[in-house]
Amino acid sequence: MKSLPFNIEDVRRWAEDYPTPFYVYDEKGIRDTVTALKEAFSWNEGFREYFAVKATPTPAVLRLLSDLGCGFDCASVPEIMLARCSGAEGHGIILSSNETSRTEYKAAYDAGAIINLDDYTQIDNLERSIGCIPDTICLRFNPGAFGTSNDIIGHLYDSKFGMTEEQLMAAISVLKEKGVREFGVHAMLSSCSLNEDYYPSLAEELFSLAVRIKESQGVSLSFIDMSGGIGIPYRPEEKPVDIRAVGAEVKKVYDRLLVPEGIKPAIFTELGRFITGPHGYLLTSVIGKKHIYKEYIGVDATASCLMRPAIYGSYHHITVPGRENAPSAGTFDVVGSLCENNDKFAIDRELPELSEGDIIVIHDAGAHGHSMGYTYNGKLRPAELMLMEDRELKLIRRAQTVDDYFATLDCDNDFIDARSRL
Ligand SMILES: *Cc1c(COP(=O)(O)O)cnc(C)c1O
Numbered sequence: 045m046k047s048l049p050f051n052i053e054d055v056r057r058w059a060e061d062y063p064t065p066f067y068v069y070d071e072k073g074i075r076d077t078v079t080a081l082k083e084a085f086s087w088n089e090g091f092r093e094y095f096a097v098k099a100t101p102t103p104a105v106l107r108l109l110s111d112l113g114c115g116f117d118c119a120s121v122p123e124i125m126l127a128r129c130s131g132a133e134g135h136g137i138i139l140s141s142n143e144t145s146r147t148e149y150k151a152a153y154d155a156g157a158i159i160n161l162d163d164y165t166q167i168d169n170l171e172r173s174i175g176c177i178p179d180t181i182c183l184r185f186n187p188g189a190f191g192t193s194n195d196i197i198g199h200l201y202d203s204k205f206g207m208t209e210e211q212l213m214a215a216i217s218v219l220k221e222k223g224v225r226e227f228g229v230h231a232m233l234s235s236c237s238l239n240e241d242y243y244p245s246l247a248e249e250l251f252s253l254a255v256r257i258k259e260s261q262g263v264s265l266s267f268i269d270m271s272g273g274i275g276i277p278y279r280p281e282e283k284p285v286d287i288r289a290v291g292a293e294v295k296k297v298y299d300r301l302l303v304p305e306g307i308k309p310a311i312f313t314e315l316g317r318f319i320t321g322p323h324g325y326l327l328t329s330v331i332g333k334k335h336i337y338k339e340y341i342g343v344d345a346t347a348s349c350l351m352r353p354a355i356y357g358s359y360h361h362i363t364v365p366g367r368e369n370a371p372s373a374g375t376f377d378v379v380g381s382l383c384e385n386n387d388k389f390a391i392d393r394e395l396p397e398l399s400e401g402d403i404i405v406i407h408d409a410g411a412h413g414h415s416m417g418y419t420y421n422g423k424l425r426p427a428e429l430m431l432m433e434d435r436e437l438k439l440i441r442r443a444q445t446v447d448d449y450f451a452t453l454d455c456d457n458d459f460i461d462a463r464s465r466l
Contacts, residue, residue: 045368046280046407048325049073050431052366055327055403058429058437064403065328065345066443067414067428069105073323074410075433078112081315084291088298090310094138096272097123099316099411100324104430104440106130109319117272117314121151128155138182138269140230140314142205149173158182160230160269164211167218181219182228182269183212187249190233206231209253216261227263228309229253232271236317240285244293246270251301258307269312270294276321278359278408285318317411324410326350326426330402339376341398346380347387348423350409351416354386361407362390370396378404382421414441424449 049070058068078093085091094115097106103126106116110131118124119141127137134156141148142162146169152159153174160182161167171177186206200206207215216227229250234242247270254265277284294311302308326349332342347354362378364370372394380387389406398404417425428441455463 046361046363048363048365048405050365054437055365055405059327059329059403061437062427062429062439063443065326065343065349065426067349067409067426068325068327068437069100069102069320069410069428069430069440070323070325071108071430072433074105074108074320075112077319077323078109078114080287081291081313081319082113084287085294085311085313087291087295088311089308090267092310092312093319094136094269094312094314095319096314096316097126098415100320100413101126101415102428102441103130104438105320110136114319117316118152118157119148121147124148124151124155124157135180138312138314140182140184140271142184144169146173153178158228160184160228161207161215162205163207164215167215167222171222177219177222177224179224180226180228180266181224182230182267183207183215185209185212185229185231185250185253187231187233187253190245190249200233209256212253213257213260216257216263220261220263226266227257228265228267228269228312229257230269230271232273232314234273236275237273238275238277238282238285240290240293242273243270243290244297247294247297248301251297254307254309255301255305258305264307265309267310267312269314271314272316272318274315274318276317276408276411278361280361284322287318319411321408321411324408324413326406326409326413327403328406330398330400330404332400333398338392339374341376341378341395341404343378343380343389343404345389345406345426346382346421346423347384348380348382348418348420349426350389350406350413351418352412353389354384360389360409362393362395363405363407364396364398364402365405367396373397382423384420419444419449422449 094117095109096117107130115136116127116132117138137157139152140160162184184206250268328343328345331344334340352358375392378390425444427443430438430440
């Protein structure tokens, strides 16, 4: 069973101040996860987590992470701005993007960020964009195939990211000539992996690459970025990744492959989902019940608030606060009001008896949740709130208004007059 860091009385009180749907993040949960991650890699002197901003691009969350020592992984100018406004500068920011634009390179360079080149051809693009090559460069590696000792994650020939080993070696050779002094490599070869072997296998891949880089290029890597990809247990029967055990396994690979070669890179991670995913909740009210060929529960949130179930068929657990132990009243599809039949938060889900006005909680919405939202069907984006460690609830992003929705539209005066009469 999945538990909640709040109860039915909290939910009722919050709903008086904030109309559903809204997101709630649990500060303590995020804090504890970052602490566990840092402990897991405390054996590595330069270890740093660069939180993937795209997972939860909300300044209050980013400031919390920055205060805990995290840097930020960004892929656009607004994400770089969010990182800088949240306390990161210089090498506290990594630009990891592909098909990177000139303005993105410039924004990263102006921030003093580490730039992660996705491809060999990007050396020229970067130089043309900023007029020089920074003295620290990261290179994104795509080994073409990758497996762990427990299971095969898949071949990467159709992954658009990263460069081949041959290109990576050539890039280092050219970049050395251009004055680069500090090198790092980066790879993200899985997504949402609950396999505790993922990071150790990736370490094997990247650390042996580091040895070959030293042999063929005479370069000792300054850092190795294992990126994101560690999963979270969306289903109640799944087990969370034991990050301390993972860190200990990565250390063994480090000690075996790198230490004897005298290579001592800092280890970086760019976890998103693992850090905030389990600590964000979408609260939504039941607004209708329908019986046709199946039973439906209608809620006031839609896939525009949380699109993972609609686009990936992802499972998100649902709890009805106050009715955690109530018997099942049958199986239901939990649906929103979009004119799309994939707008379902759950399909054939066992739920207790529900009535209009009941608030339900959708779990594990803290990463790639609000951030992937949209305004299809004129649905406005929900508010985000943070449950602080002292139990105070803070509004950290207000709900979008009709005015926000119209702000980017070119509306003529007749239209504005008509609107003002509504
Ligand atoms: C998306 C992404 C991440 C974070 O992935 P999670 O699955 O949230 O851990 C990290 N680095 C890069 C480059 C990414 O694109």
